Structures are given as structure tokens and as C-alpha cells.
Amino acid sequence: MDATDEMCLLVDSEMLVRLMQRTGTGSKVTVRELAEAAGVHPSTIGFLRTGTQRSAPRHIAQAIANRLGVDFLVLWAPVGRSVPAPEEEAVAV
Template sequence: MRAIEERDLLVSPDLLVLLMERTGDGSEISVRELAEATGVHPSKIGHLRTGERKTAAHAEALAIARRLGVDHLVLWAPVGRTVPAPAYDPEAIPA
């Protein structure tokens, strides 16, 4: 039986773009440089930036956050069976 790979949900594509413009050390990093530093394919990073892709493997998410100089949970939210979906409350939605 194949093990289920943990995945993380990108909190915001715009936040990823912003963090790439100014990493934890103050420098900018390109898609290609981030890909080389993290071992993630450049097209996957490009798709995360545009919102075409919303998740990444947990190990990839950790590597991206580490290279950008932020804590993992600043940029990513864990998803899976152990994380319940948010409750739907129709009254909480503004009219």
C-alpha cells in the first residue's frame, strides 16, 4: 500500500509573490533561484504564484518557507483528514 503524502495549502499566492520580492535576508529571489534552492520544479513555483496550483508536498512547503526566511505556517496551512473543514455558518456571511 502506498503511503499518503502530506500536503500543505498555500495561504495566499500574493503573499508568496511578496515574500519572493523581499526574502528574510532582504534580497529578492526569482522563480528559478527558488526552484534550485528548494528542489521544487520551476513550473510548480510559477503555478503556486499565479494560484493555478494551491498545494505542495509538505517537504516542498517546508523548503520554500525556509528559503524565504519565514515560519512554515506563515505561508502554508496543513490539510488532510486530521484537519477538519471550517464549519459553514450562513449567518456569518455578510448580506
């Protein structure tokens, strides 16, 4: 498994919503804009916002953090020995 396949846990879905309202540059980003920047379907961003989906592969998580203008660890925790993977239904990414 390489670093891009590593799963990451979204720390706080409400924080994701707040950061979308005011990114690191002070501007707002829409669900569609964030999805495009991350290379995912808009429903994936919607699922992350509502907490239905709580994890994403590292490359998607990094793209989301980059577009929002925040440090990766502000929103995400790499899943591993200290951060267990969430138990959730499979959601297409």
C-alpha cells in the same frame, strides 16, 4: 503516510510573490532560485505564484518557507481535518 508526504495548502499566493521580492534577509529570490532550493521545476513555483496550483507536499512547502526566511505557517497550512484539500487539476511537481 509520513510527515514529508503530508499535503499543505498555500495560504496566499500574493504573499508568496511579495516574499519573493523581499525575503527574510531583505534580498530578492527568483523563480528559478526558489525552484532549485525546493527541488522542483520552475513551473511549479510559477503555478503557486499565480494560484493555478494551491498545494504542495510538506517537504517542498518547508523548503520554500526556509528559502524565503519565514515560518512555515506564514505561507502554508497542513491539509487535514480543519483545512480541506483544494479541488484542483493535477499538476506535476
